[in-house]
Amino acid sequence: QVQLVESGGGSTQSGGSLRLSCVASGYLGRRYSMAWFRQAPGKEREGVASIDTEFITTYKDSTEDRFTISRDSSRNTVYLQMDSLRPEDTAMYYCAMAPGMRRTTEQRFYDYWGQGTQVTVSS
Numbered sequence: 001q002v003q004l005v006e007s008g009g010g011s012t013q014s015g016g017s018l019r020l021s022c023v024a025s026g027y028l029g030r031r032y033s034m035a036w037f038r039q040a041p042g043k044e045r046e047g048v049a050s051i052d053t054e055f056i057t058t059y060k061d062s063t064e065d066r067f068t069i070s071r072d073s074s075r076n077t078v079y080l081q082m083d084s085l086r087p088e089d090t091a092m093y094y095c096a097m098a099p100g101m102r103r104t105t106e107q108r109f110y111d112y113w114g115q116g117t118q119v120t121v122s123s
Helices: none
Strands: 002-007 010-013 018-026 032-039 046-052 057-059 067-072 077-082 091-099 117-122
Touching (some): 002 091, 018 032, 018 091, 032 067, 032 077, 046 077
Parallel strands (some): 010 117
Antiparallel strands (some): 002 018, 018 077, 032 091, 046 057, 067 077
């Protein structure tokens, strides 16, 4: 069983930055993918970025130039650095883990999910 705990959410103004963290525990295996998703009020959950154990990353088009996903293998931690935040980035952000090298943010591949951390961006 894998447990994921997110942190780092909060409130900021448009143009600000936040860094989200996700700590994974339990049996992860040698090859796996981690991703960030978000869900805004009244909208479906969408993928933001993913990274695998070979540090290959994928991004949603609208966030690629502002968000950076990274990982610290020694700490089983994945980060999402979010810069130039916009009000439309307001959402609950979730961390998820998929066995294997998925290199995608398609939700169906991700078996384990955290509880989420709220990000609010005001104009």
